[in-house]
Amino acid sequence: MSAAPQKRSILVADSHLAKRNSAEARFKLYGLAAIGAGLFFLVVLLSQIVMNGAPAFFQTQITMPLTLDPAAVAKAEKSMMKTAGYRGMLEEALWNEVQRRGIETPLKSPKDLREMISAGAPGNLRDFALADERNHGAEVRYTFAASSRVDGYLKGRVTREGSKDDKGIRPEHFDLIDALVAAGVIETRFNLTFIIGSDASDVRSEQSGMGQSMLGSLAMMFVVLGVCLPISVAAAIYLEEFAPKNRFTDFIEINISNLAAVPSIVFGILALAAFIQFGGGTLEIEALRASAPLVGGLALSLMTLPTIIIATRAALKAVPLSIREAALGVGASRMQSVLHHVLPLAMPGILTGTIIGLASALGETAPLLLIGMVAFVQTDIASIGDFFTAPNVGMPAQIYIWAQRADGAWYERAWGGIILLLVFLVAMNAIAIFLRRRFERRW
Amino acid sequence: MFDAKISETTVTQNDIKIVARKVQVYYGEAHAIKDVSVDILDKTVTAFIGPSGCGKSTFLRCINRMNDTIPICRVEGDILLDNEDIYDKRVDPVNLRARVGMVFQKPNPFPKSIYDNVAYGPRIHGLARTKADLDEIVERALRRGAIWEEVKDRLHQPGTGLSGGQQQRLCIARAVATEPEVLLMDEPCSALDPIATAQVEELIDELRQSYSVVIVTHSMQQAARVSQKTAFFHLGNLVEYGDTEQIFTNPVDPRTESYITGRIG
Numbered sequence: 001m002s003a004a005p006q007k008r009s010i011l012v013a014d015s016h017l018a019k020r021n022s023a024e025a026r027f028k029l030y031g032l033a034a035i036g037a038g039l040f041f042l043v044v045l046l047s048q049i050v051m052n053g054a055p056a057f058f059q060t061q062i063t064m065p066l067t068l069d070p071a072a073v074a075k076a077e078k079s080m081m082k083t084a085g086y087r088g089m090l091e092e093a094l095w096n097e098v099q100r101r102g103i104e105t106p107l108k109s110p111k112d113l114r115e116m117i118s119a120g121a122p123g124n125l126r127d128f129a130l131a132d133e134r135n136h137g138a139e140v141r142y143t144f145a146a147s148s149r150v151d152g153y154l155k156g157r158v159t160r161e162g163s164k165d166d167k168g169i170r171p172e173h174f175d176l177i178d179a180l181v182a183a184g185v186i187e188t189r190f191n192l193t194f195i196i197g198s199d200a201s202d203v204r205s206e207q208s209g210m211g212q213s214m215l216g217s218l219a220m221m222f223v224v225l226g227v228c229l230p231i232s233v234a235a236a237i238y239l240e241e242f243a244p245k246n247r248f249t250d251f252i253e254i255n256i257s258n259l260a261a262v263p264s265i266v267f268g269i270l271a272l273a274a275f276i277q278f279g280g281g282t283l284e285i286e287a288l289r290a291s292a293p294l295v296g297g298l299a300l301s302l303m304t305l306p307t308i309i310i311a312t313r314a315a316l317k318a319v320p321l322s323i324r325e326a327a328l329g330v331g332a333s334r335m336q337s338v339l340h341h342v343l344p345l346a347m348p349g350i351l352t353g354t355i356i357g358l359a360s361a362l363g364e365t366a367p368l369l370l371i372g373m374v375a376f377v378q379t380d381i382a383s384i385g386d387f388f389t390a391p392n393v394g395m396p397a398q399i400y401i402w403a404q405r406a407d408g409a410w411y412e413r414a415w416g417g418i419i420l421l422l423v424f425l426v427a428m429n430a431i432a433i434f435l436r437r438r439f440e441r442r443w
Numbered sequence: 444m445f446d447a448k449i450s451e452t453t454v455t456q457n458d459i460k461i462v463a464r465k466v467q468v469y470y471g472e473a474h475a476i477k478d479v480s481v482d483i484l485d486k487t488v489t490a491f492i493g494p495s496g497c498g499k500s501t502f503l504r505c506i507n508r509m510n511d512t513i514p515i516c517r518v519e520g521d522i523l524l525d526n527e528d529i530y531d532k533r534v535d536p537v538n539l540r541a542r543v544g545m546v547f548q549k550p551n552p553f554p555k556s557i558y559d560n561v562a563y564g565p566r567i568h569g570l571a572r573t574k575a576d577l578d579e580i581v582e583r584a585l586r587r588g589a590i591w592e593e594v595k596d597r598l599h600q601p602g603t604g605l606s607g608g609q610q611q612r613l614c615i616a617r618a619v620a621t622e623p624e625v626l627l628m629d630e631p632c633s634a635l636d637p638i639a640t641a642q643v644e645e646l647i648d649e650l651r652q653s654y655s656v657v658i659v660t661h662s663m664q665q666a667a668r669v670s671q672k673t674a675f676f677h678l679g680n681l682v683e684y685g686d687t688e689q690i691f692t693n694p695v696d697p698r699t700e701s702y703i704t705g706r707i708g
Contacts (some may be wrong), residue, residue, distance in 0.1 A: 244514060245514055320551075322547060322549055322551035323551060323553065323554075324512075325509065325512075325545075325547055325551065326547065326551040326552070326553060326614070326617075327553070327563075328509065328512065328540065329507070329509070329540060329544065329545040329546075329547065329618065330540070330541075330544065330563060330564035330567075330617060330618065330620075330621055331537050331538070331540040331541035331564060331567065331568060331621055332537070332563075332564075332567055333537050334512075336567055340563070340567075341553060345554065
């Protein structure tokens with residue numbers, strides 16, 4: 001029994017098949033290349049962020065014995081510039097430490113050490129002195145921040161060559177710093193201030209932190225969640241499950257889709273006009289004022305609403321019709337069928353949409369610029385006042401402010417801020433994944 | 444064909460349960476059901492047969508107003524349940540659907556436990572006052588659905604974990620849990636294997652003692668096996684309605700004969 005003569009063996013690939021196979025292989029290759037490119041950019045981005053931002057989490061500190069002279073404290077408290085007296089004490093103590101350790105330096109007086117001490121350190125020493133009178137007269141080991149130049153020198157940001165024309169530090173200082181590092185007086189430690197602190201003036205980068213803006217962003221996220229979730233879920237359920245299909249609902253649907261594509265700065269200026277100028281101004285509502293996280297949250301809510309509505313509708317649409325029919329078939333009302341069966345099944349999708357909306361709102365800067373949430377806010381984190389209405393900034397706005405400043409220390413902190421922003425985002429996503437797992441049901 | 448007839452239960456089957464007169468259904472412009480009038484008896488299995496797209500499912504869904512959920516669907520004419528018009532303005536479809544239960548083509552248990560699947564209807568209609576009442580209702584429904592023995596030890600496991608045939612019997616149990624008077628079944632066996640089909644058919648015959656059962660089926664053998672009355676639909680018309688035996692052995696209309704002999708459809 002032999003096959004018909006025109007039949008070809010299945011063991012031999014003809015030219016058509018070879019062409020098809022190579023097309024398939026090419027297509028696979030394109031896909032792999034695209035994923036490879038994506039991974040490459042991700043790795044570059046992450047390594048850049050970590051390399052540039054990680055130093056912000058460390059701060060150079062000076063630790064030395066210090067004796068608070070009660071007479072000097074009293075004298076400092078009497079003068080106009082109270083912290084000036086405390087700066088003198090720090091310079092004096094550091095000078096003594098240099099002498100005691102027998103380090104040779106061409107510098108002549110304690111005043112020459114001023115450039116090495118953080119501009120914020122005297123204020124901290126004053127707080128320390130006033131906090132407890134028992135500290136007076138006794139010798140304590142006192143730790144305070146070095147200046148941003150010293151910090152930069154230890155982190156490699158500031159170099160001897162690059163600082164020739166810098167008035168902030170002198171060549172003699174570098175030798176002294178090297179000697180003090182060798183002696184263990186100057187060392188780089190973990191910088192808690194960067195995580196819990198607030199903004200600081202241009203010359204005090206070592207005192208600045210993201211804590212304040214993290215609270216601001218957290219407050220805004222609460223507002224966005226509180227405003228957006230109920231409104232969008234209600235709107236989506238109505239549109240998807242109850243609304244008649246007519247021109248009016250079509251019009252609403254098209255507008256929701258369009259709103260999702262509106263540039264965020266438009267929502268910013270809308271919030272400025274509607275909430276601050278009209279709500280806070282014309283209607284005199286106390287809580288609606290410039291720079292308040294409440295207003296920032298409302299502005300971001302305007303922006304986030306369409307995103308969550310669209311995601312929620314998609315999640316509701318994905319619930320099989322048979323579940324609705326099953327519920328209606330046993331005599332559930334439409335509301336019962338939605339609340340008891342459709343909504344629980346759509347919950348994971350709704351949560352995902354919400355978290356995507358929140359994440360984009362968290363990273364949004366433009367609307368904050370317009371409602372005054374880019375101001376210089378330097379409040380002690382403990383005395384922030386009203387969480388939602390006290391003036392504050394958002395994390396991206398804080399990063400934006402820092403990136404504009406001249407000193408390299410701020411550039412480093414801007415990158416560090418981005419690390420914290422990403423950590424914030426990852427934490428939010430983790431919560432979302434956890435909630436998804438809890439709500440997920442199979443059918 | 445009647446050799447395959449399953450256990451013939453003798454039940455008096457005289458009362459008319461549902462009366463339909465000159466029912467028209469439109470999907471937008473399309474005229475899906477044309478002038479259908481039919482009397483459906485109590486304690487009887489009535490089969491709707493006909494080729495695909497003939498309107499048999501559409502007509503079935505009119506009886507418990509499931510078509511209300513389709514916005515473009517419009518129903519005209521009268522359908523009376525115990526002499527009350529189910530399309531009367533005062534009728535709440537929720538009440539109607541508690542009295543006219545439905546089983547769908549594809550088994551569609553809720554993604555909940557077996558117990559909760561059955562208990563859902565009684566719960567929302569407030570049929571049970573205590574937990575013990577509810578337990579009793581659930582057990583009775585599962586027994587009527589001929590699935591009690593298989594699931595009594597795993598009532599709190601998900602209903603979606605059952606096999607296809609078990610799921611469909613669970614759906615039947617769910618439908619009878621609300622104590623309906625009429626049970627509508629829209630091709631209940633089309634997604635089941637022959638063994639599960641046989642179980643469900645046997646169940647349908649038992650259900651006839653308590654309910655008026657209306658079943659849509661593509662399988663003429665099934666119609667012949669389970670029903671006492673058969674209605675043949677074609678292109679939206681009710682062509683012929685009569686005793687199952689008469690329809691299959693001595694059809695009046697030539698179209699019916701063509702269909703049951705396999706020439707159309």
